[in-house]
Amino acid sequence: MFFMIQPLFKVITIEESLKIFRQSFNFATFFKKREEQIELIHAYGRVLAENIISTENIPGFNRSTMDGYAVKASDTYGASDGLPAYLDLIGEIKMSEKPSFQLQNGQAARISTGGMLPEGADAVVMLEYTDNISSTMIEISRSVAPWENVLREDEDIKKNETIFGKGHRLRPQDIGLLAALGCEKINVFKKLVVAIISTGDEIISINSKPEPGQVRDINTFALGAAIEQMGCIPYYIGIIPDDELILEKALSECLENQEIDLTLISGGSSVGVRDYTLKVLNRLGPPGILVHGLALKPGKPTIISLNKQKLFIGLPGHPVSAMMVFDNVVRKIISDLKGETFHFGGRKTIDALLENNVFSDAGREEYIRVLLKNKNNQLWAVPVLGKSGMISSLAMADGYITIRLNQEGLYQGQKVIVTLFE
Amino acid sequence: MFFMIQPLFKVITIEESLKIFRQSFNFATFFKKREEQIELIHAYGRVLAENIISTENIPGFNRSTMDGYAVKASDTYGASDGLPAYLDLIGEIKMSEKPSFQLQNGQAARISTGGMLPEGADAVVMLEYTDNISSTMIEISRSVAPWENVLREDEDIKKNETIFGKGHRLRPQDIGLLAALGCEKINVFKKLVVAIISTGDEIISINSKPEPGQVRDINTFALGAAIEQMGCIPYYIGIIPDDELILEKALSECLENQEIDLTLISGGSSVGVRDYTLKVLNRLGPPGILVHGLALKPGKPTIISLNKQKLFIGLPGHPVSAMMVFDNVVRKIISDLKGETFHFGGRKTIDALLENNVFSDAGREEYIRVLLKNKNNQLWAVPVLGKSGMISSLAMADGYITIRLNQEGLYQGQKVIVTLFE
Numbered sequence: 013m014f015f016m017i018q019p020l021f022k023v024i025t026i027e028e029s030l031k032i033f034r035q036s037f038n039f040a041t042f043f044k045k046r047e048e049q050i051e052l053i054h055a056y057g058r059v060l061a062e063n064i065i066s067t068e069n070i071p072g073f074n075r076s077t078m079d080g081y082a083v084k085a086s087d088t089y090g091a092s093d094g095l096p097a098y099l100d101l102i103g104e105i106k107m108s109e110k111p112s113f114q115l116q117n118g119q120a121a122r123i124s125t126g127g128m129l130p131e132g133a134d135a136v137v138m139l140e141y142t143d144n145i146s147s148t149m150i151e152i153s154r155s156v157a158p159w160e161n162v163l164r165e166d167e168d169i170k171k172n173e174t175i176f177g178k179g180h181r182l183r184p185q186d187i188g189l190l191a192a193l194g195c196e197k198i199n200v201f202k203k204l205v206v207a208i209i210s211t212g213d214e215i216i217s218i219n220s221k222p223e224p225g226q227v228r229d230i231n232t233f234a235l236g237a238a239i240e241q242m243g244c245i246p247y248y249i250g251i252i253p254d255d256e257l258i259l260e261k262a263l264s265e266c267l268e269n270q271e272i273d274l275t276l277i278s279g280g281s282s283v284g285v286r287d288y289t290l291k292v293l294n295r296l297g298p299p300g301i302l303v304h305g306l307a308l309k310p311g312k313p314t315i316i317s318l319n320k321q322k323l324f325i326g327l328p329g330h331p332v333s334a335m336m337v338f339d340n341v342v343r344k345i346i347s348d349l350k351g352e353t354f355h356f357g358g359r360k361t362i363d364a365l366l367e368n369n370v371f372s373d374a375g376r377e378e379y380i381r382v383l384l385k386n387k388n389n390q391l392w393a394v395p396v397l398g399k400s401g402m403i404s405s406l407a408m409a410d411g412y413i414t415i416r417l418n419q420e421g422l423y424q425g426q427k428v429i430v431t432l433f434e
Numbered sequence: 435m436f437f438m439i440q441p442l443f444k445v446i447t448i449e450e451s452l453k454i455f456r457q458s459f460n461f462a463t464f465f466k467k468r469e470e471q472i473e474l475i476h477a478y479g480r481v482l483a484e485n486i487i488s489t490e491n492i493p494g495f496n497r498s499t500m501d502g503y504a505v506k507a508s509d510t511y512g513a514s515d516g517l518p519a520y521l522d523l524i525g526e527i528k529m530s531e532k533p534s535f536q537l538q539n540g541q542a543a544r545i546s547t548g549g550m551l552p553e554g555a556d557a558v559v560m561l562e563y564t565d566n567i568s569s570t571m572i573e574i575s576r577s578v579a580p581w582e583n584v585l586r587e588d589e590d591i592k593k594n595e596t597i598f599g600k601g602h603r604l605r606p607q608d609i610g611l612l613a614a615l616g617c618e619k620i621n622v623f624k625k626l627v628v629a630i631i632s633t634g635d636e637i638i639s640i641n642s643k644p645e646p647g648q649v650r651d652i653n654t655f656a657l658g659a660a661i662e663q664m665g666c667i668p669y670y671i672g673i674i675p676d677d678e679l680i681l682e683k684a685l686s687e688c689l690e691n692q693e694i695d696l697t698l699i700s701g702g703s704s705v706g707v708r709d710y711t712l713k714v715l716n717r718l719g720p721p722g723i724l725v726h727g728l729a730l731k732p733g734k735p736t737i738i739s740l741n742k743q744k745l746f747i748g749l750p751g752h753p754v755s756a757m758m759v760f761d762n763v764v765r766k767i768i769s770d771l772k773g774e775t776f777h778f779g780g781r782k783t784i785d786a787l788l789e790n791n792v793f794s795d796a797g798r799e800e801y802i803r804v805l806l807k808n809k810n811n812q813l814w815a816v817p818v819l820g821k822s823g824m825i826s827s828l829a830m831a832d833g834y835i836t837i838r839l840n841q842e843g844l845y846q847g848q849k850v851i852v853t854l855f856e
Contacts, residue, residue, distance in 0.1 A: 052640070053670070056659035070826070073646040077823055107676065108636035110646040126636055126751070126823075128647035168824045175829070183855045184663060185828040188656030188753050191640045192649070192825050214530035214548055218474070218613045224495040224532040225550035227614070234610030237478035241606060248475075254529065329548070331610050356806050356832050356854055360782045384778050401499055401548075402590045403614050404492070406607040407597070410778050432778055433605045 023305040025417060026341055026377065029316060032302050033345060036318050043351055046201045052190055055182050057243045058200040059351045064175040069166035070192050073110075074129040078161040081120040081142055081150060082133035088155040097152040098145065105130065120150055129162060136161035169193070179353035201351040204244040207272045208235050209262060211279035211289070212329055213254045230331040230403055231278040238338050241434065242346055247272055256288040263292055267322050273349060275322070276342065277315075279329030289326050293317040296324070307376040307417065311337035316345075323349075330401045336379045336412070339431070360432040364393040366413070371421035380422075381409035382430055393430050409433065445727040447839060448763055448799065451738060454724050455767060458740050465773055468623045474612055477604050479665045480622040481773045486598045492591035492614050495532075496551040500583040503542040503564055503572060504555035510577040519574045520567065527552065542572055551584060558583035591615070601775035623773040626666040629694045630657050631684060633701035633711070634751055635676045652753040652825055653700040660760050663856065664768055669694055678710040685714055689744050695771060697744070698764065699737075701751030711748050715739040718746070729798040729839065733759035738767075745771075752823045758801045758834070761853070782854040786815040788835070793843035802844075803831035804852055815852050831855065 024032075047061040076082065083099060091097035099120040105111045105127045115121060115132030123129070123136060138161060141154040169175065175193070176186060182200075190198060210229045218228045229251050236246035252262050266275040277289060294300045297319035306314045310333035315326030325342055327334040339359070364384060372378035382393040393413060398405025411432040415422060422428055446454075469483040498504065505521060513519035521542040527533045527549045537543060537554030545551065545558060560583060563576040591597065597611060598604075604612075604622075612620060632651045640650045651673055658668035674684050688697040699711060716722045719741035728736045732755035737748030747764055749756040761781070786806055794800035804815040815835060820827025833854040837844055844850055 052655060053658065056662045071649060071823075072644055075823070077821055107634065108645075108647045126634070126649070163821050163823055167821070168826045175826075182659075184656045184659035185753070185757055185825065185831075185855060187659045188652040188757070189825050189829040191652045191655035192753075194640050194643070194650055196641050212529065212548070218616050219618050221616070222494055223530075225530045227493060227548070228616055230610040230613045233474060233613035234606045236475065237604075237606035237609045240478045331607070331614075335607055335610070356784060362778060399499055399585050399589070401493075401497070401585055403607065403611045404590045404597075407611040409607075433607060 023307040023312060023376070024303065025307050026344075029303040029306055029314075029341065030344055033316055033318075033323075034348070036299060036302055037323070038321055039348070041321065042349070043201065046351070047199050048202050049197050049199055052187060052196055052198060055187050055190070055198060055200065056184065058182050058203075060176055060178055060180045060182065060198065061201045061351070062199040063178050064190065064193070064195065064198070066169050066171055066173045066175055066193055068169075068193060069171050070169035071163055071165060071167075073165050074133075075163045076123045076125055076127045076129060076136045076161060077163055078136050078138045079124050080136045080138045080161065081152070082115065082123045082127075082129050082136055083120045083152070083156065084115060084117060084133060085135040085156050085158040085160065087118060087120075088135070088137060088152055091152045091155045093153045096143075097155075099150055099152060101144075101148050101150050120152075134158045134162070177353065179351055181350075181352050204273045204346060204349050205247050205271050206239045206244050206346070207247040207249050207266050207269075207275040208232050208239070209249045209252055209266075209275065209277045211252045211254065211259060211277060215251050215279070217251065231327070231329070231334050234331055234335055235276055235278065235327075235338060238335070239346075242343065243350070244346060254288070256292060259288050260292045260296075263296055263324065266324070267296055267319055272322075274346070275324045276327055276338075277324060278327040278334045289315065293319065293324055293326070296320075297322075306337070306341065308337070308340065309372070309376055309378045311340070312376075314341060331403045332381075332398075332401065332406050335406060340377075340379070360434060361429050362391065362411070362432055364391040364428055364430050366422055366424060366426045366428045367392045367394045369421060369424050370395055370413075370415065372415040372419065374420050375417060377417055378415040379412045380415065381405055381412045383408060384410040384430065393428055406433075445729045445734060445798070446725065447729050448766075451725040451728055451736075451763065452766055455738055455740070455745075456770070458721060458724055459745070460743055461770075463743065464771070465623065468773070469621050470624050471619050471621050474609060474618055474620060477609050477612070477620060477622065478606065480604050480625075482598055482600055482602045482604065482620065483623045483773070484621040485596055485600050486612065486615070486617065486620070488591045488593055488595045488597055488615055490591075490615065491588035491593050493585055493587060493589075495587050496555075497585045498545045498547060498549045498551060498558045498583060499585055500558050500560045501546050502558045502560045502583065503574070504537065504545045504549075504551050505542045505557055505559055505574070505578065506537060506539060506555060507557040507578050507580040507582065509540060509542075510557070510559060510574055513574045513577045515575045518565075519577075521572055521574060523566075523570050523572050542574075556580045556584070599775065601773050603772075603774050626695045626768060626771055627669050627693050628661045628666050628768070629669040629671050629688050629691075629697040630654050630661070631671045631674055631688075631697065631699045633674045633676065633681060633699060637673050637701070639673065653749070653751070653756050656753055656757055657698055657700065657749075657760060660757070661768075664765065665772070666768060676710070678714060681710050682714045682718075685718055685746065688746070689718055689741055694744075696768070697746045698749055698760075699746060700749040700756045711737065715741065715746055715748070718742075719744075728759070728763065730759070730762065731794070731798055731800045733762070734798075736763060753825045754803075754820075754823065754828050757828060762799075762801070782856060783851050784813065784833070784854055786813040786850055786852050788844050788846060788848045788850045789814045789816045791843060791846050792817055792835075792837065794837040794841065796842050797839060799839055800837040801834045802837065803827055803834045805830060806832040806852065815850055828855075
């Protein structure tokens with residue numbers, strides 16, 4: 013006989029595989045060594061490794077939110093166009109300065125948006141409702157309530173308030189808030205470093221011309237970009253031939269290398285003669301392979317292995333399959349390893365109507381690549397039905413739709429949610 | 435009199451303002467100098483400055499998409515479990531190699547996924563439908579059609595095919611496809627460099643402790659992060675006091691600096707005594723101010739100025755307003771200047787039900803910040819009603835909803851689309 017057919021592996025759902033990973037991985041140990049201090053100016057997209065507690069009141073003074081006059085609200089009660097109030101104009105408040113005077117009953121002071129209210133003042137009358145009678149008197153034609161058009165000294169942020177929790181991923185406005193608090197440096201989790209290995213005798217470097225039977229290394233590039241997209245650092249190992257010893261050496265180096273947090277290996281994970289990846293991962297260190305085989309298409313022969321607290325993920329060799337597993341499995345694992353707490357968002361989606369029926373075997377999740385087109389002001393999702401291994405089918409697609417485990421298909425004209433490629 | 439009230443500016447819609455910008459800006463000249471060659475490995479998110487035309491067929495050989503046997507399809511016709519076909523096994527095809535033999539009638543050869551079909555073969559029978567009878571004979575229990583389980587030599591990509599057009603923003607799988615084609619280097623548009631200036635006497639550096647009346651510089655940080663988020667490079671100018679000459683000097687430097695493509699100035703754009711920005715921009719060079727005043731809230735006092743083919747955008751000083759204008763106006767302008775052609779996507783959105791009524795004056799677009807909460811398995815959008823200038827209201831929010839120009843409000847229980855902050 014030429015070769016052995018291994019027994020078909022037992023497939024499990026993505027949710028089950030993530031549960032197994034989360035139960036097996038020691039997150040506490042992992043995050044203990046991941047803190048680093050960075051400057052706020054470089055903090056976009058980083059994940060906080062500390063709770064941020066305000067050390068100040070913001071704005072820290074009673075601030076006008078309008079251009080107008082600082083007044084005592086009680087001096088304006090009952091004022092109207094027909095019966096205006098008249099107040100003594102005692103000065104102008106300069107931006108960025110603490111007023112040198114105190115406001116007495118019957119007095120007003122010119123103030124601009126952002127200016128500090130003088131002591132004694134408790135409201136601002138908008139410019140529109142005032143008239144200059146002389147250089148020392150103004151007329152007010154509308155009353156204001158106490159603290160109207162004023163931001164109180166602790167109204168934006170209160171001292172000792174918890175602003176963000178550990179695990180919060182920083183968005184632009186969050187960085188703005190940290191600037192308001194004077195947090196020049198913050199503690200965040202280190203960026204995740206993800207190693208990428210392409211395996212297969214048929215894989216050649218992109219600067220080579222393929223002989224018949226050879227293909228250029230697509231996965232290193234596509235996976236590397238997807239890793240960058242997630243705010244992580246790709247660590248390129250390169251191409252490893254179908255040789256058990258060379259693969260073992262490469263994986264051992266990833267295991268020992270303290271810089272690498274996670275290793276992706278594409279190829280070598282399907283049932284066949286060249287199935288070294290499983291063997292090598294199982295002897296690389298305990299506990300070994302956690303998951304082999306997922307109920308999804310494409311992507312069934314996925315492997316998740318944990319060796320001495322280091323994660324290795326075996327992806328299918330076909331670029332289309334490798335990318336779909338990355339999108340639906342690896343992204344979730346990376347998000348956990350980044351230390352991010354839950355946030356709304358995830359991948360961008362868009363609603364569309366399905367142009368053709370698509371079918372799937374029940375019991376697995378299936379991803380159908382689609383392109384989007386506008387027809388009569390309605391967005392339609394058109395399935396891109398390429399054969400397995402066609403990278404062009406992925407590049408042509410705008411995104412994909414998912415046929416869930418318990419669905420047998422989706423029907424023409426049905427509303428579908430398209431996960432967009434970014 | 436203390437000060438002059440300028441006439442209120444005439445507001446226009448965002449769409450009108452973008453139309454004016456697009457009519458006034460010379461895109462052809464702008465893009466002429468923006469090409470640069472980069473390595474594919476660094477191409478994620480970059481925008482192509484050239485059309486990519488395939489120089490090869492991909493895969494370039496007839497490739498098996500399954501593990502099994504390469505055959506002539508006609509030799510399998512009529513084969514079934516009850517009446518199998520018997521073929522002579524003449525060899526095994528090694529991965530990455532061109533088979534040394536040619537297949538004759540009645541012959542089969544062992545092949546793996548990704549292997550090259552020998553001459554004479556035109557289909558692959560999956561392993562599951564075969565049995566080894568001896569080392570020189572196999573049994574086949576299912577027929578295959580010509581080219582079944584085979585990716586033809588030009589089926590993925592055809593030589594001379596246009597793969598991507600100029601203006602295409604590269605996603606991970608697109609980079610994978612360029613790797614398949616051997617495009618080690620590609621021509622893309624240079625990254626956009628966006629200068630940021632914060633103006634106002636009350637603005638202080640984040641490493642200073644604010645005196646009463648002062649606030650730390652929030653916009654430099656929040657806008658810088660939003661610029662990074664868009665794949666552009668922030669160029670930090672810093673804080674400029676309310677001094678016409680100093681502002682003019684700074685803006686002139688931005689005008690002359692060939693590195694800077696676009697300048698954002700926050701503060702100084704509302705009607706008031708410190709309204710130098712307008713004056714300075716109008717004398718910086720022709721044509722001058724294109725837009726002053728947008729029908730949106732917050733964000734009304736926005737300025738768009740074009741001076742000697744350089745763009746300057748004046749944003750409100752309040753961080754909340756500045757960020758909302760960035761999101762709804764500046765993003766679109768930046769996308770144009772990056773050279774991106776249309777793609778599906780844009781900001782992430784999520785559907786929710788509105789928890790409270792919200793109202794707006796007709797004739798302007800209004801942005802209501804919301805936080806999202808789950809209640810009985812339903813997502814609800816809860817308006818965050820902070821006063822103008824509260825940065826915490828933005829940091830607390832998960833996103834915002836938009837009350838359109840022609841809407842007067844949105845109602846409790848209504849389905850709303852929430853644009854998510856990322």
